[in-house]
Amino acid sequence: MDGTNSNFQAAYNDFLRRNKAVVAALTASYISTFFGYPLDSLKSRLQTIKTPISVPRLAALVYREEGVIGFYRGLWIPLMTISFVRAASFTIYARTKELFRDKHWLERDSFVDAGLVGCAGGAMSGALISFGSAPFELVKVRRQLEYAIAESKGVSLAKAPGTLDAVKEIFKTNGLTGLYTGFRLHFARDTLGTSLYFLEYDAMRHVLGRDRTGEQRLTPPWLPANLVPFLCGSLSGVSSWALIYPLDVVKTKVQQRALAGEAYRGPLETFTRLVRGTDPANPKPLLAGMTRIYRGLGVSAIRSITTHGLLWTFFDYTSNYIDHLPRSER
Template identity: 25%
Template sequence: MTIELEEPPLTQDNNQVFKDLLGGTMGGIAQVLVGQPFDTVKVRLQSAPEGTYSGALDVIKRLLKNEGPRGFYKGTLTPLVGVGACVSVQFSVNEYMKRYYDQKLQGQPLSLAQFFTCGAVAGFANGFLASPIEHIRIRLQTQTGSEKLFNGPIDCAKKLYNAKGLGHGIYRGLVPSLFRESVGLGIYFATYEALIARELKKDKSIARSDISSLKLCLFGGLSGYTLWIAIYPVDVIKSKLQTDSLTKPNFTGSIDVVRKVFASSGIKGFYRGFIPTILRAAPANGATFAVFEITMRFLG
């Protein structure tokens, strides 16, 4: 399947990479500010022992009672900096790959498979950055009570490294992170480009830059849905590994997580926290794509 994108060829401007990075950073900041409360609820549900919470509403009630509204934004500094960096990598690598194919195909439209490849390469590159950032964020998000093991992201990184080193400490959960990012972002960006192409095909008089912010939000939200529906169980595996005890771990690796979660909870165990995640997908990803596109228009 070939997607007809009726717009000028992608520019080879020497400043384009900088523009892509800045656009992605702005999109990432928007994603965190909109999506962090949903993500905190999701992580609490994913990582808590069976029976701790009855559902998302129970998490919300306890958070408000015990930690107040600020509890939803615990560990926000790490994702605000980190997710901004991650999304800038995602978008800049994806745009670079689109330019690569544009050159290779001499201006011919990319196929859906090629858009998937662009996103998958971006996801794989991003996985090496996202894995430690998410690990630190999750450790901070799941701290409850007055006794804190970590006093912020830098302290968390130091203690993870001192306890388990780089590979088994800071980078714990790297393999499922790479799989999630590669497959998920391949689907994510391919879905978005397909929706953009469909919109341009409906009205041949408009260019990509003419598509309204509301529609960009809608397309980004739908792309977020396809991403999380496709890879959510892998995210649960990653979260289980990254919230495991540092001193007495329950899991030896991803396969061990799969075996133990299935034995204790069946298939539903891989979908704990799915509701807040899917509720987050539309606003967070809608904001990400809309802010990225608007920033790129502003930068020219």
């Protein structure tokens, strides 16, 4: 019996080592997604609401009208798709970096080369993953903005429809292609955002003590080594998100109008109306318009710090745990 258990444990350990990126990505993603989702829900509402409102007031309004479930509406969508998105994303990112290493491209021991390799891996990951993630994110946006969409249609909701009902409604209205509403904006956002994200993360990790093979070197004496993943993940998440935030706002607005059955407006027109207002003869001040574009960035920044900091912390923790599992004797 002991021999059977030993063989099973050895096979299990070997399985974890062979699939380290997938296992670490899944573990980290479930934890980080759960803690960051309420902030993501508030972000979507802030992007589309017409009347400026503070985050605490909006949170109180959501709680009063929808209860705690309002903050987690649509949560199961990212949780269900996390196995595909995170695992595939980290796998593509890792394989792209391995290709660069095998081909001896950008192999100087510098943060510039480390960042560029991460950028290439991130761009490839974001572009490919967007084809699978776009329908799920559209449904997530629909679930988060159910009441705003119903208001646009002049409908009063006593109870928000479920996720399956939302999918059926999208499919009934626009067919299968309806699930890819706003896909070009989604593709551009994910490709650009993911490339910036991994560029910044790998460059910062190199500066703070990780070489091209992934081995940890000495970190600065003032920074505990176990805080490095959280710091790099938080900073890369916040900064890359801030850069692509206007694109995400436009994407969400375009999708909201399409889901509400309103007349289509292109990305440029949508951006212009958001920044300068609806009256071309009396445009809003540019600063006021940009303030609206970046509405919700504060809560998004907190979400990014929480989500990406925890993501990389648990990703590194799980990876290190797997690396130190006992190996079977051959």
